[in-house]
Amino acid sequence: MGDVTKEQLLDFYKTMLTIRKFEDKAAELFAAGRLPGFVHLYSGEEAVAAGVCASLTNKDYITSTHRGHGHLIAKGGQVDKMMAELFAKVTGYCKGRGGSMHIADVELGILGANGIVGAGQPIAVGAAFANQYLKNDAVSVCFFGDAASNRGTFHEALNLASVWKLPVIFVCENNRFGISMNQKDHMNIVDVSQRAISYGIPGVTIDGNDVAAVYETAKDAISRARKGEGPSLIECKTWRHYGHFQGDAGLYKDAQEQEEWLKKDPILKLEEKLKVLKFAKDTELKEIQQQIQGQIDAAVEFAESSPEPSPEDVLADVYAP
Numbered sequence: 001m002g003d004v005t006k007e008q009l010l011d012f013y014k015t016m017l018t019i020r021k022f023e024d025k026a027a028e029l030f031a032a033g034r035l036p037g038f039v040h041l042y043s044g045e046e047a048v049a050a051g052v053c054a055s056l057t058n059k060d061y062i063t064s065t066h067r068g069h070g071h072l073i074a075k076g077g078q079v080d081k082m083m084a085e086l087f088a089k090v091t092g093y094c095k096g097r098g099g100s101m102h103i104a105d106v107e108l109g110i111l112g113a114n115g116i117v118g119a120g121q122p123i124a125v126g127a128a129f130a131n132q133y134l135k136n137d138a139v140s141v142c143f144f145g146d147a148a149s150n151r152g153t154f155h156e157a158l159n160l161a162s163v164w165k166l167p168v169i170f171v172c173e174n175n176r177f178g179i180s181m182n183q184k185d186h187m188n189i190v191d192v193s194q195r196a197i198s199y200g201i202p203g204v205t206i207d208g209n210d211v212a213a214v215y216e217t218a219k220d221a222i223s224r225a226r227k228g229e230g231p232s233l234i235e236c237k238t239w240r241h242y243g244h245f246q247g248d249a250g251l252y253k254d255a256q257e258q259e260e261w262l263k264k265d266p267i268l269k270l271e272e273k274l275k276v277l278k279f280a281k282d283t284e285l286k287e288i289q290q291q292i293q294g295q296i297d298a299a300v301e302f303a304e305s306s307p308e309p310s311p312e313d314v315l316a317d318v319y320a321p
């Protein structure tokens with residue numbers, strides 16, 4: 001477990017639980033027809049965002065994906081403004097114009113969720129180039145899925161990042177599916193990390209459901225990038241608990257595999273660890289759960305009581321009307 005402290009593990013727990021409870025609430029609201037647009041849930045993958053973002057500060061950038069709620073929360077996004085964005089309210093991060101797939105907060109270094117698969121990869125490289133040019137020792141982290149590593153953007157991004165030794169960490173969240181397509185049908189390798197070899201950068205595959213492992217691995221890669229030692233690729237093997245988006249029953253998943261992965265739920269694993277190490281008792285974990293549920297319920301209240309955008313503002317913030 002390396003040097004992960006009790007405080008750090010409890011912090012991971014809070015972050016991961018905030019993500020899970022946010023997603024549970026989003027699922028419930030979407031099923032009730034109260035959220036416009038699409039919702040792609042991150043449930044099951046929380047250890048990746050929490051473990052990676054723990055070593056970042058606001059001056060570091062992240063690029064996210066269509067499945068971005070977890071990255072945003074782990075990077076410091078406020079759940080009330082996120083929820084308001086899902087409700088398309090003016091108090092949302094993008095004044096209700098972006099929805100789930102376009103939440104951004106540049107002050108927090110969140111360069112945006114993104115509905116275009118693989119689009120975050122070159123953006124993260126550009127941000128890393130800016131940091132290198134400014135010599136500010138900040139890094140950028142690019143989250144993406146296994147299927148996104150098949151895009152040309154991925155290969156161009158890794159190549160340029162390697163050639164220019166840019167401070168960027170590519171974090172592949174390998175949940176084994178691109179929509180309904182199993183990884184074995186969309187690439188002929190088992191580990192996405194092997195792709196790092198072609199670009200002469202370090203590549204590693206880890207258990208993405210073990211937050212301590214993610215934290216330790218990402219911390220090293222981030223520290224190397226800060227020191228000017230260049231980019232890395234970290235592949236986190238994980239599993240999304242639900243379908244590709246809400247409404248997809250995920251019938252293409254093998255039932256037994258689904259059951260096995262649910263037993264490896266990163267939050268259950270962390271609860272076990274906290275108890276085995278005597279860092280927390282059941283009662284303390286319950287208190288944290290109630291506190292976080294209260295924050296999520298308050299976020300929903302905030303979103304519901306916020307005003308709708310007004311039709312007169314439809315052209316505001318439009319750069320090329």
Ligand SMILES: Cc1ncc(C[n+]2csc(CCOP(=O)(O)OP(=O)(O)O)c2C)c(N)n1
Nearest residue numbers: 067115116117145146147148175177178179
């Ligand atoms: C450029 C582009 N091609 C196709 C799509 C349609 N699409 C949306 S999500 C997705 C699969 C993404 O899979 P992966 O990158 O593994 O991420 P995951 O959904 O598993 O988190 C696809 C093909 C898109 N949004 N953008």
